[in-house]
Amino acid sequence: MRLRLVVNGEVREVDDVWEGESLLYVLRERLELPGSKNACEQGECGSCSVYVDGSLVCSCLVLAGQAEGREVVTVEGISDGDDLHPVQRAFVDAGAVQCGFCTPGFVVATHDLLRRNPDPDEADIREALAGNLCRCTGYEKILDAVRLAARGATG
Amino acid sequence: MTSGVPIGVPAGAMPPAPTRERPRSPVQRPGRVGEESARIDGVPKVRGEFEYSSDLWMDGMLHGATLRSPHPHANIRRMDTSEAEEMAGVHAVLTHEDVPGRKVYGMEIPDQPVLAWERVRYQGEPVAVVAADHPETARRALEKIRVEYEVLDPVTSAEEAMREDAPKLHLSGNVLRRVKVLHGQPAGATAEVVVAGEYEVGMQDQAFLGPESGLAVPDGRGGVDLHISTQWLHIDRDQVAESLGLAPDEVRLTLSGVGGAFGGREDLSMQIHSCMLALETGRPVRMVYNREESFYGHVHRHPCKMRFEHGATRDGKLVYVRAGLVFDGGAYASSSNAVCLNAATFACGPYDVPHAQIESHMLYTNNPPCGAMRGFGAVQACFAHESQMDRLAGALGMDPIDLRLKNAIEPGMRFPFGQEVPHPAPVREILKKVKDVPMPEEQELAGRDPRELPGGVSNVTRGEGVKRGVGYAVGFKNIGFSAGFDDYSTARVTLAVEGGEPLVRVHTAAAEVGQGLVTLQAQIARTELGVERVAVEPADTRVGSAGSTSASRQSYVTGAAVEGACAAIREHLFERVREELGGNGDLSLDGDEVLSEGRVIVSLVDLLGDEEIEETLEYHHKETHPLDENGQGDAHLQFAFAAHRAVVEVDTELGLVRVVEIATAQDVGKIMNPQALEGQIEGGIAQGLGLALMEEIQVKSGKVQNASFTDYLLPTILDMPSVRMEILELADPEAPYGLKGVGEPPTISSTPAIVAALRDATGQPLTRIPVRPEQMVGISSKPPEEPPHPGSAGYAEIGRLDERPEH
Numbered sequence: 001m002r003l004r005l006v007v008n009g010e011v012r013e014v015d016d017v018w019e020g021e022s023l024l025y026v027l028r029e030r031l032e033l034p035g036s037k038n039a040c041e042q043g044e045c046g047s048c049s050v051y052v053d054g055s056l057v058c059s060c061l062v063l064a065g066q067a068e069g070r071e072v073v074t075v076e077g078i079s080d081g082d083d084l085h086p087v088q089r090a091f092v093d094a095g096a097v098q099c100g101f102c103t104p105g106f107v108v109a110t111h112d113l114l115r116r117n118p119d120p121d122e123a124d125i126r127e128a129l130a131g132n133l134c135r136c137t138g139y140e141k142i143l144d145a146v147r148l149a150a151r152g153a154t155g
Numbered sequence: 156m157t158s159g160v161p162i163g164v165p166a167g168a169m170p171p172a173p174t175r176e177r178p179r180s181p182v183q184r185p186g187r188v189g190e191e192s193a194r195i196d197g198v199p200k201v202r203g204e205f206e207y208s209s210d211l212w213m214d215g216m217l218h219g220a221t222l223r224s225p226h227p228h229a230n231i232r233r234m235d236t237s238e239a240e241e242m243a244g245v246h247a248v249l250t251h252e253d254v255p256g257r258k259v260y261g262m263e264i265p266d267q268p269v270l271a272w273e274r275v276r277y278q279g280e281p282v283a284v285v286a287a288d289h290p291e292t293a294r295r296a297l298e299k300i301r302v303e304y305e306v307l308d309p310v311t312s313a314e315e316a317m318r319e320d321a322p323k324l325h326l327s328g329n330v331l332r333r334v335k336v337l338h339g340q341p342a343g344a345t346a347e348v349v350v351a352g353e354y355e356v357g358m359q360d361q362a363f364l365g366p367e368s369g370l371a372v373p374d375g376r377g378g379v380d381l382h383i384s385t386q387w388l389h390i391d392r393d394q395v396a397e398s399l400g401l402a403p404d405e406v407r408l409t410l411s412g413v414g415g416a417f418g419g420r421e422d423l424s425m426q427i428h429s430c431m432l433a434l435e436t437g438r439p440v441r442m443v444y445n446r447e448e449s450f451y452g453h454v455h456r457h458p459c460k461m462r463f464e465h466g467a468t469r470d471g472k473l474v475y476v477r478a479g480l481v482f483d484g485g486a487y488a489s490s491s492n493a494v495c496l497n498a499a500t501f502a503c504g505p506y507d508v509p510h511a512q513i514e515s516h517m518l519y520t521n522n523p524p525c526g527a528m529r530g531f532g533a534v535q536a537c538f539a540h541e542s543q544m545d546r547l548a549g550a551l552g553m554d555p556i557d558l559r560l561k562n563a564i565e566p567g568m569r570f571p572f573g574q575e576v577p578h579p580a581p582v583r584e585i586l587k588k589v590k591d592v593p594m595p596e597e598q599e600l601a602g603r604d605p606r607e608l609p610g611g612v613s614n615v616t617r618g619e620g621v622k623r624g625v626g627y628a629v630g631f632k633n634i635g636f637s638a639g640f641d642d643y644s645t646a647r648v649t650l651a652v653e654g655g656e657p658l659v660r661v662h663t664a665a666a667e668v669g670q671g672l673v674t675l676q677a678q679i680a681r682t683e684l685g686v687e688r689v690a691v692e693p694a695d696t697r698v699g700s701a702g703s704t705s706a707s708r709q710s711y712v713t714g715a716a717v718e719g720a721c722a723a724i725r726e727h728l729f730e731r732v733r734e735e736l737g738g739n740g741d742l743s744l745d746g747d748e749v750l751s752e753g754r755v756i757v758s759l760v761d762l763l764g765d766e767e768i769e770e771t772l773e774y775h776h777k778e779t780h781p782l783d784e785n786g787q788g789d790a791h792l793q794f795a796f797a798a799h800r801a802v803v804e805v806d807t808e809l810g811l812v813r814v815v816e817i818a819t820a821q822d823v824g825k826i827m828n829p830q831a832l833e834g835q836i837e838g839g840i841a842q843g844l845g846l847a848l849m850e851e852i853q854v855k856s857g858k859v860q861n862a863s864f865t866d867y868l869l870p871t872i873l874d875m876p877s878v879r880m881e882i883l884e885l886a887d888p889e890a891p892y893g894l895k896g897v898g899e900p901p902t903i904s905s906t907p908a909i910v911a912a913l914r915d916a917t918g919q920p921l922t923r924i925p926v927r928p929e930q931m932v933g934i935s936s937k938p939p940e941e942p943p944h945p946g947s948a949g950y951a952e953i954g955r956l957d958e959r960p961e962h
Contacts, residue, residue: 018291034210035203039364039414040446044864047364075203088201092193095830098838099669100200101364101414107201123606130873133864135364135415136669138837139872141830 005067007031008077023067024048024059027074035075035104039133046132047105049112050074056112058131075104078111087111090149091142098136105132110146119150175213175372175382178206178409178693182658185677185689188892192828194674195691196667207412208384209443211370217246219425219432219442220293222283222300223451224275227309227486227521227857228322231273231282231302239285239299244292247435248300250283254431256400260423262390264488266325267524269398269427275304276324276486277523278858279451286432286440309521309857313460313483316518324486324519331484332492332517334499336786338571339510344475346466350546354463354539355923357851358483359456359842361528362869365414367424367452368443371433378405379430384413386420388664389700398427399434406430410694416668417842418527419453421705422489450862454489454526455852457482457517459498459535463543471553473562475510476543476571478502480536482517482525489526491517496638496782497532500572500790504540505582505631506562511571513786521857527705529842530632530902537630538924541907545626545914555911556590556627573787577794579885581822585798586629588820588881595802595816597623609804610811611873620808623815626911629798630904633791634896635708635776642708642792643775645699646676646716650684650724650759651767657747657759659684659721662692665701665713670898671831672709676717678828679891683721685744686759699773707795707896710827715891716774723770731762777889793887797821797900799840799908805916810928812848812913814874817905820881824895832897837878839901845870846902847909851925 003014003026014030024041027033027050036059037047043058050059051073059072079085084092087110097103106129113120113128120128125146134142186192199205236248251258251272258272259265271282283300287293310316316329323329369383378401385391388408396406413420425442432440444452460481466474480498484491499515528534548555563582569575598607600618608614609621636642647662659680667673677689694701701713729742732749741752748755749762782788802815817840826832842850849868853860861867886893906924914921917931929935 018289020291028210029212032212033203034206034212037207037364037414038209038366038443038445040864042446042863042865045364075201079202084198084201088198091201092197095194095834097194097197097200098671098834099363099365099413099415100196100205101207103200104203107203123604126872127606127612130871133364133869133871135362135417135842135869136838137834138839138841138878139875140837140878141834142872143877 001065003064003068005069006071007033008073017064019065021064022060023062023064026064027059033074033076037101037104039101044133045102046109047102049105049108049132051108056109075107078107085111086152087114087149090145090152094141094145094148096137096141096145102132102134106134106142110149113146114150180690180692182688182690183677184687185674185681188678188682188827189825191830192674192678194671195677196673205412207365207414208382209366209368211382211411211441213370213372213439216370216439216441217286217288217432217436218290218293219429219440220285220290220297221281221428222297224271224278224280224282226275226304226306227278228307229275229304230307231271231275232305233303235301236283238301239296242292242296242299244288245285245296246438247286247432248283248296249431249435253435254398257397260394260398260427261488262422262490263492267487277521279523280486281428284428284432286436311520311522311857313481313518313520316520324521329519330516331488331519332495334496334515334782334786336499336511336513336572338508341475341477341510341512344466344510346474347469348547348550349464349466350543350550351464352543352546353922354461354542356459356535356538357925358458358525358854359528359846359850360450360852360867361417361419361453362867363415363417363419366444366446366449369411369425369429370439370441371429372439373433373437379433380407380409381426381430382409382411383426384411384420386416386666386668386705387703388666388694388696390703391423391426392696394423395426395430399430408696410666413666413668416704417529418531418705421527421703422454424452446864447862450852450859454524456528457484457494457525457535461535461539463539465543465547467547467551471551471558471561473506473508476503476508477512480515483520483522484517485520485522485524487524489524491526493637494532497633498536499786500570501533501536501631502540503571504537504544505564505629505796507564507568508571513571522854523852523859529839530899531706533630533632533903534846534906537628537903538907541628541630541904541911542922545911556586559586559629572782572790574789574791579822579887580794580796581883581885582629582796584883585796585820585822589627589798589800589818592800592818592879592881609806609813610809614806614809614811616806616808620806621804622807622916624803624805624912624914624916626801626908626915627798628904628907628911629796630900631794631796632707632899632903633793634711634795635706635792637779637792638790639779639781641775642702642712643773644701644713644716645771645773646713646720647698647769647771648680648717648720648724649767649769650686650763652760652763655760656688657686657763659686659689660692661689661717662698663701663713663716664694664696664698665709666694666704668704670835671828672713674831675710675714675827679714679717680721683718684725686747707898710894711793711890711896712774712776714894716772718891719774720770720772723772724768727768728762732757793890793895795822795895795897795900797904799905801908801912803909803912803916805913805931807917807932810931814844814876814909816876816879818879819901820883821897821900822883822885822895823897824887824890825884825892826882827892827894833880835897836880836901839898840878840905841870841875843902843905844875844909847906847924847926849925
């Protein structure tokens with residue numbers, strides 16, 4: 001099938017998409033956007049988190065066809081140009097990145113949290129990021145990164 | 156859509172496969188050793204631009220898939236691949252008959268078929284591989300391969316495997332390894348106070364997030380390039396070359412982005428398969444496991460059953476330890492040999508034990524193969540010896556910390572396996588440090604945010620049954636490979652002027668798996684050569700082996716190799732300075748300049764000119780020795796110690812847990828990079844917490860019940876508390892910079908500390924991990940053999956929901 005969608009502000013069209021492909025597959029394999037990660041492909045780990053029409057979703061759980069005509073923002077579209085987004089900067093500075101496989105998902109989920117709640121307390125952060133698994137960091141530095149990004153954003 | 160029609164990819168002639176460009180090696184300006192130094196791969200990782208092995212892509216590449224045995228034990232009667240081969244879009248279907256070289260592989264014992272023939276020994280064992288133009292086409296082709304199995308009864312436990320009448324799973328029998336440690340006169344030893352206990356550890360998974368994956372590219376001359384996420388490029392290369400029937404230099408490996416490892420990438424997964432498919436089709440072949448397949452695609456932490464008896468004097472001095480440990484190695488050897496040895500040498504814990512008799516057994520079964528995972532045999536032993544120390548403290552009426560302090564091992568004493576305890580061995584210091592960390596304040600239960608109750612928002616009480624508990628544990632681990640293994644690493648370092656400034660290039664084959672080695676190598680080069688700019692080259696097999704990224708060894712061994720190669724370059728520079736400028740003996744390097752007595756005498760730019768200085772150094776660590784028949788020998792290189800304190804809250808009615816805080820004290824010898832060190836400690840504790848509370852691959856009749864992240868539970872950000880740490884820097888005089896390996900100790904004693912805290916809160920014995928709610932509320936001491944299901948006794952009492960009268 002043919003698929004048309006807006007990804008990171010650009011209209012993209014893909015041909016020969018098999019109906020069984022997920023949005024994650026199309027992003028990674030057909031649109032050269034491998035930043036969204038394929039860790040569990042069943043919506044448990046959050047590594048494939050993207051925005052679809054402004055909602056945070058696991059792109060592995062969205063069929064490609066469901067994204068027809070939608071606006072998708074991936075980790076590659078979080079920053080403006082060459083500069084890192086403050087959330088990305090905070091993850092680097094806080095040491096929240098080790099193997100980094102979960103990082104794109106955490107970056108998008110944190111971006112979403114701070115958009116909704118610019119000044120989250122610890123329980124808010126933990127609840128908001130409970131759908132993202134990290135196997136390396138023990139989460140402490142991720143908490144630091146979110147606090148750092150929130151401080152940067154609020155002032 | 157029907158099978159037989161190619162999916163997605165238009166047909167057409169493929170151009171000859173281009174070779175992949177070598178990954179870039181960005182220039183960094185690292186800090187010195189000991190300073191904060193941001194990781195060079197951090198920026199591409201947060202942007203989603205870092206290339207992991209599952210992101211690899213080439214024009215014209217095919218997708219590989221693996222057919223796996225559905226049975227844990229069966230004879231293969233017949234295999235027919237013809238239907239699969241005829242499918243449109245399928246380019247190759249390969250079985251054991253197509254393995255060009257050695258048909259088996261394995262790091263310690265080559266006992267594992269590349270592709271099974273005659274017999275399968277575990278559920279998920281690879282039987283055939285397919286290459287097709289779309290992953291879905293490849294999966295459908297697997298369904299068209301007809302395999303006729305004669306299903307056999309599986310051997311489903313180590314105890315069963317030991318029985319005389321058990322089927323022999325390998326020609327050598329079912330005993331994979333037996334290690335005995337005899338120390339003092341254990342046979343006749345008696346003591347005033349004796350405690351005995353049985354302990355069990357479930358099968359934990361490394362659960363790295365980046366799935367097994369790689370891209371094999373044929374070179375058109377019969378050789379192959381493999382881009383792969385692994386822990387040890389050279390041992391992969393040697394095994395791949397052997398099975399492909401190629402010379403080692405015809406198989407070239409380049410490390411791709413690694414999404415975590417934790418031991419689970421030390422064995423091969425799709426390496427040989429993808430290369431076979433690439434050589435057969437003449438096309439690049441990528442293989443990427445999905446999460447379910449990943450559970451079958453790598454080894455796990457060994458499940459273990461242990462029986463321990465501790466004897467002590469009435470005033471709390473240990474007299475003897477007798478212990479039997481039985482490990483389930485699963486179907487193939489992997490690194491089970493070394494795990495068995497480790498467990499035997501660490502069974503007594505870091506204590507002075509006058510008499511010891513330890514027997515550690517490793518058995519083949521038809522369960523999933525087990526091998527390396529962070530902690531490697533020390534984890535299981537530590538759960539038992541620390542549980543025993545608490546039990547002994549209870550029997551003596553002693554404080555558990557005091558009992559440990561009283562028996563702590565010291566430098567100059569001998570471990571039960573005969574090796575002298577080297578300096579430093581700060582068991583007492585770390586215990587005292589962790590005890591002195593201020594306790595977290597008790598939070599009111601009444602009116603508490605439900606998100607901060609045990610079980611979080613799923614807690615249905617108001618905290619009435621919540622009790623607090625505190626537990627301690629201490630553990631230790633060998634750093635580096637042991638027992639006579641020639642463990643080494645190779646570093647090639649060059650210094651030249653590039654872009655008008657000096658630049659050091661560091662090239663090793665050491666695998667960066669997330670721990671931060673890529674930064675550490677740069678820091679060492681920066682420190683040794685005083686040069687601001689460093690580029691760490693991509694790890695590949697163009698340089699000599701770096702050994703494995705495991706056993707917490709890379710900072711030590713590859714660190715020493717980089718340090719040594721840099722020192723050789725420095726000597727070369729100083730010689731030139733002395734020859735050309737007549738400088739005196741007291742030369743140093745800093746800020747891209749050569750200094751004498753602290754004064755600049757020449758810049759490196761001027762000194763080097765167009766010349767490039769290159770030095771390659773192979774660093775072999777101090778010799779170790781195998782154990783003798785009584786389990787005696789200088790088996791280990793270095794020992795690292797950590798202690799943990801856990802504070803928990805348990806809802807004793809619901810069996811729900813909230814870990815409030817973990818405190819730890821660890822001797823690291825030297826803090827090389829503070830942020831990376833903290834990350835290792837926090838992450839290691841999270842994996843220890845997982846083993847204590849939730850992580851277990853459940854295997855029933857040889858079949859995995861929970862091969863997914865829905866059913867295999869990992870700690871989330873809601874489960875993991877904050878960590879308070881006390882870091883000691885007691886230099887090891889033999890190690891580079893005095894450092895000690897840091898990756899594993901956090902995982903070892905965090906688990907028993909949490910379980911001790913749970914016991915303190917619940918009063919339950921809790922002898923099996925992961926601890927389950929029913930054990931915490933005292934319904935059962937062990938999980939039931941058969942989980943309750945509709946119609947079983949539990950439901951009979953309360954009535955099935957759909958049969959209740961109100962429905």
